[in-house]
Amino acid sequence: MARLGMAALLALAGMAVIGGWQFATAWTPSKRTYPLQGLDLGENPPAAEWPTVRAAGADFAYQVATAGTDREPSFEANWSALPEAGLRRGAVHLYSLCRPARAQANAFNVVVPAAGDALPAAVDLSFRDDCAARPDRDTLVADVRRFITTVEAHTGKPMLLRVSRAVEARYRLSAAIERPIWAMASGFAPGYAARPWRLWRASGIHRVRGIEGPVNWDVVAP
8 A cells, every 4th residue: 555655646746747847848928928929949950840830829030040150050941941931030149259259250141141031130148168268358348349240230230149147247248238138047037137138038948839849939028
């Protein structure tokens, strides 16, 4: 009987874990509060059926175009497919603290077309495992400004500054660089930047029909 009781408890605990995970991967912020919602894909993303993603409630999709000076192989095909599926499209650059700013900007400009229908491009500033460099604040601010200026001359639109909590804590980039903020915090609206966010990555484990595996889910400020 004791064994049966323990087995039942373990089964209930397992069901609770599964239920909690299913809730977490299905959760999105309220559409009433944030009517415009979409996703962003990281490097080496899984294949996507974009019409299905659009039907599941996504209004837009951002995707990585370049990382440092490297090109994301899947970018071109997804970039072409998104408008055909009725999704707004945007490009992201993963900034490297180990590569010259202008070389990174030139790589991005070669890969990303200057499309009039595109959302503002974004530069992601996060600490990455492949780069241990930590420049001083003045140097990084100047380099990021150089990168942004070069890209904006190509795209014709102000860039989004997607800065992680760790980078922001160390460098206070949102106070130094006057660009719209894309903040990241799971579950709760973030407040770590010096200015209000324009875009919020609300979940990094969201599941959406049309893509195998979790994606990052984002909302636009109301």
